Amino acid sequence: ARTLTIGVIEGDGIGPELVASAVEVLDAAVAGVGHRLELVREDGGADTYRRTGEALAPGVLDRARGYDGLLKGPVGLPDVRRPDGTEAGLLGGLLRGGLDTYANVRPMRLLPGVATPTRYAPGDIDYVIVRENTEGLYLSRGVGVRNDRAAVDQLMMTRHGVERVVRHAFDLARTRRGAPVDGVSRVTCVDKSNVLRSFAFFREIFEEVAADYPDVEHDFRYADAAAHDLVASPGHFDVLVMENFLGDILSDLGAATVGGLGMCPSANVGADAAYFEPIHGSAPSLAGRDLANPVSQVLAGALLLDHAGLPAAGDAVRAAVHGAFADGAVRLADGRPEGGTRAVTAAVVERLAAG
Amino acid sequence: ARTLTIGVIEGDGIGPELVASAVEVLDAAVAGVGHRLELVREDGGADTYRRTGEALAPGVLDRARGYDGLLKGPVGLPDVRRPDGTEAGLLGGLLRGGLDTYANVRPMRLLPGVATPTRYAPGDIDYVIVRENTEGLYLSRGVGVRNDRAAVDQLMMTRHGVERVVRHAFDLARTRRGAPVDGVSRVTCVDKSNVLRSFAFFREIFEEVAADYPDVEHDFRYADAAAHDLVASPGHFDVLVMENFLGDILSDLGAATVGGLGMCPSANVGADAAYFEPIHGSAPSLAGRDLANPVSQVLAGALLLDHAGLPAAGDAVRAAVHGAFADGAVRLADGRPEGGTRAVTAAVVERLAAG
Ligand SMILES: CC(C)[C@H](C(=O)O)[C@@H](O)C(=O)O
Ligand SMILES: CC(C)[C@H](C(=O)O)[C@@H](O)C(=O)O
Numbered sequence: 001a002r003t004l005t006i007g008v009i010e011g012d013g014i015g016p017e018l019v020a021s022a023v024e025v026l027d028a029a030v031a032g033v034g035h036r037l038e039l040v041r042e043d044g045g046a047d048t049y050r051r052t053g054e055a056l057a058p059g060v061l062d063r064a065r066g067y068d069g070l071l072k073g074p075v076g077l078p079d080v081r082r083p084d085g086t087e088a089g090l091l092g093g094l095l096r097g098g099l100d101t102y103a104n105v106r107p108m109r110l111l112p113g114v115a116t117p118t119r120y121a122p123g124d125i126d127y128v129i130v131r132e133n134t135e136g137l138y139l140s141r142g143v144g145v146r147n148d149r150a151a152v153d154q155l156m157m158t159r160h161g162v163e164r165v166v167r168h169a170f171d172l173a174r175t176r177r178g179a180p181v182d183g184v185s186r187v188t189c190v191d192k193s194n195v196l197r198s199f200a201f202f203r204e205i206f207e208e209v210a211a212d213y214p215d216v217e218h219d220f221r222y223a224d225a226a227a228h229d230l231v232a233s234p235g236h237f238d239v240l241v242m243e244n245f246l247g248d249i250l251s252d253l254g255a256a257t258v259g260g261l262g263m264c265p266s267a268n269v270g271a272d273a274a275y276f277e278p279i280h281g282s283a284p285s286l287a288g289r290d291l292a293n294p295v296s297q298v299l300a301g302a303l304l305l306d307h308a309g310l311p312a313a314g315d316a317v318r319a320a321v322h323g324a325f326a327d328g329a330v331r332l333a334d335g336r337p338e339g340g341t342r343a344v345t346a347a348v349v350e351r352l353a354a355g
Numbered sequence: 356a357r358t359l360t361i362g363v364i365e366g367d368g369i370g371p372e373l374v375a376s377a378v379e380v381l382d383a384a385v386a387g388v389g390h391r392l393e394l395v396r397e398d399g400g401a402d403t404y405r406r407t408g409e410a411l412a413p414g415v416l417d418r419a420r421g422y423d424g425l426l427k428g429p430v431g432l433p434d435v436r437r438p439d440g441t442e443a444g445l446l447g448g449l450l451r452g453g454l455d456t457y458a459n460v461r462p463m464r465l466l467p468g469v470a471t472p473t474r475y476a477p478g479d480i481d482y483v484i485v486r487e488n489t490e491g492l493y494l495s496r497g498v499g500v501r502n503d504r505a506a507v508d509q510l511m512m513t514r515h516g517v518e519r520v521v522r523h524a525f526d527l528a529r530t531r532r533g534a535p536v537d538g539v540s541r542v543t544c545v546d547k548s549n550v551l552r553s554f555a556f557f558r559e560i561f562e563e564v565a566a567d568y569p570d571v572e573h574d575f576r577y578a579d580a581a582a583h584d585l586v587a588s589p590g591h592f593d594v595l596v597m598e599n600f601l602g603d604i605l606s607d608l609g610a611a612t613v614g615g616l617g618m619c620p621s622a623n624v625g626a627d628a629a630y631f632e633p634i635h636g637s638a639p640s641l642a643g644r645d646l647a648n649p650v651s652q653v654l655a656g657a658l659l660l661d662h663a664g665l666p667a668a669g670d671a672v673r674a675a676v677h678g679a680f681a682d683g684a685v686r687l688a689d690g691r692p693e694g695g696t697r698a699v700t701a702a703v704v705e706r707l708a709a710g
Contacts, residue, residue, distance in 0.1 A: 084552045084555055085548055085552065085555025085556065085558065085559060086548065086549060086550060086551065086552060086555050087549040087550070090549070090550070117473050117474055117475065117586055117587055118472050118473050118474065118586075119472055119473065119474060120472065137510065137551065138550060138551075140510075140551060140552075141550050141551060144551060144552040144553055145552070146552045146553065146555075146556050148514065149513065149514045150511065150512065150513045150514065150556075151511070151512050151552050151553040151555075151556035151557075152509055152510065152511045152512075152553060153509070153510045153551045153552060153553040153554075154507055154508070154509055154510070155492065155495075155499075155507065155508045155509070155510060156505065156506070156507045157505065157506050157507075158504065158505045159503065159504045159505065192600070192603075193440055193441065194441060194442040194445070195441060195442070195445070195493060195496050196441065196492065196493075196495060196496060196499060196508045197439045197440065197441060197495075197499035197500070197501045197506050197508060198499055198501065198506040198507060198508040199508075200439055200440025200441050200501075200506075201440065201501050201505075201506035202506075203440065204440060223600075223603070223604050224603045224604050224606070224607035225607060227582070227604045227605065227607045227608040227611070228607040228608060228610060228611045228615075228616070229611075230608075231472055231473075231586060231608060231611035231612060232472055232611040232615065245547070245578075246604075248547075248578070248579045249578050249579050249582045249601075249604060250582065251579070252579035252580060252582045252583040253582040253583060253585075253586060253608060255583060256582070256583045256584075256586035256587040257586060260583075260587065261583070
């Protein structure tokens with residue numbers, strides 16, 4: 001039996017409740033495949049920021065490389081602005097840059113019984129957005145120039161940066177269980193290469209990498225067409241790969257089609273560290289009231305299990321969540337679980353134990 | 356009686372059919388308010404490009420400033436790539452830059468009887484995206500740098516550029532007929548000011564301009580949240596204003612929620628010239644077959660009438676289109692009108708004559 005060592009950043013607002021839920025589920029899932037879980041609490045978020053002026057405690061980045069994965073709840077730093085108008089804190093920036101987690105993996109899957117603004121049914125939406133996480137427009141944060149009359153940010157892509165994230169997308173398309181409606185493994189390159197050099201560069205490298213994966217289909221969408229098609233024909237998509245800012249925008253779009261951010265986990269994967277979190281914020285108004293939907297955090301835990309080499313345990317968690325929605329044990333009203341956060345946890349754990 | 360002088364670029368593919376339809380409708384609408392229409396044919400698009408190496412005939416930009424408006428069909432230039440991988444032609448770039456049409460105005464309205472992937476009803480979606488059209492990330496076209504190892508584009512905003520487009524958005528919110536679900540006139544600033552200086556700069560100027568319009572509400576959305584909310588709660592929005600690239604992406608998203616690009620007109624408005632076009636392409640496979648949906652082009656004509664100082668005629672066109680959908684005279688199957696392009700034209704003209 002293996003011991004899985006997981007770093008845990010509880011986060012702020014609803015973070016601690018969500019993380020407690022995910023940990024309970026992970027515990028059951030890991031036990032279910034004959035292993036055990038060891039948790040190491042790490043500090044990060046609002047408290048740490050207020051105490052130290054940094055959103056992450058010293059040493060976390062180093063220790064993270066030793067964990068099988070870092071599970072992170074949503075954080076909510078005080079809204080301190082820099083002189084240039086941008087936010088001062090942003091733990092995401094520290095972690096993504098500090099751990100060089102170049103692939104931000106965001107699965108979008110419509111579960112049974114989840115109300116959405118669209119007419120799609122479960123099975124119609126099951127794709128993964130792979131967002132480049134270390135360069136693109138975001139790298140300009142804190143670096144762009146401005147005065148009172150003009151402002152400039154930069155969008156930078158490097159061969160190394162594009163290549164590794166595109167490879168990640170193709171590897172994922174080879175191995176993942178979900179599938180588009182036609183069942184064909186496919187990576188879609190999203191860019192604006194008709195207008196901008198950096199995106200044309202992205203597409204060129206995409207095409208080079210694609211040649212190494214003759215068993216995986218590939219195609220292309222300009223960013224505007226991708227935004228259209230993620231609403232109009234989401235069933236086409238399997239894995240999509242794109243620049244950082246595009247990934248930020250299109251993953252929130254995707255979230256809206258699967259019932260909201262509360263359904264959406266993410267993995268931030270680097271060569272020697274990875275962390276796993278919901279894509280939403282810390283919702284302070286719901287905190288401590290057993291009201292929040294823990295599904296995003298629980299599914300983030302499932303991504304951690306995949307990454308840690310226990311994909312069967314990850315699948316078991318996803319199946320348990322799916323089952324709890326399918327048989328009506330979990331129902332959402334306005335995005336919140338009817339019986340509360342802990343009831344969702346219990347329903348998922350019960351199905352894990354049964355399954 | 357006034358003579359309205361309109362420049363006309365027919366465009367490629369389905370362009371000539373669409374423009375013929377719009378001209379017929381405009382003729383009736385202008386006559387309906389006691390004026391007359393004079394058309395001046397201008398050359399632009401694929402033929403011009405093949406003959407001259409430029410997508411626009413000489414003198415068009417100068418003459419455009421003398422017209423009451425320029426009606427343009429979709430164009431489809433041969434896909435010639437520059438050494439950097441971007442497209443060589445792009446008539447849009449020539450016109451937007453050449454005429455300094457800084458506001459790209461894209462109304463999104465769900466009409467009765469139009470099938471969409473969402474559960475919304477007519478009245479739930481009726482907003483306008485105002486896309487900055489002369490700077491932002493697009494200004495980097497042909498200017499960004501790249502070699503084999505990296506590529507950089509720039510996102511530039513200027514005080515002048517932001518101010519004028521934000522003013523346009525507030526002026527539009529004051530005068531336009533459509534409304535969000537709560538009936539409150541509102542301008543939403545879409546940016547990513549938490550991360551990037553250029554967007555923080557955009558937001559600062561937005562706030563300065565907003566202070567001049569105390570009668571119009573304003574609020575803010577980060578770009579990711581805007582993408583989410585345009586799917587999840589489109590009824591909130593009235594007028595949205597944003598940087599060029601964001602406007603490109605979010606307007607295609609919006610189009611998907613109102614039945615596709617075939618329903619979406621746009622106005623490109625500058626201080627001394629304006630042109631009006633659908634936001635879709637030239638669909639060569641449908642060309643010359645009386646198959647295409649002319650609604651985007653007809654509604655582009657209505658925007659031209661508004662701009663030319665004949666808003667009652669513009670309203671009449673919109674009402675006629677709305678009526679033709681409402682009473683089932685026009686029905687779309689897979690985005691194409693059941694009776695063909697000309698039948699749509701006839702139905703709209705008939706309602707104009709009746710109304
Ligand atoms: C909070 C914000 C800086 C962050 C981002 O834009 O990356 C968030 O939107 C996300 O998607 O993780
Ligand atoms: C064809 C393309 C360059 C253009 C753009 O991106 O501006 C189009 O998508 C549009 O929205 O008008």
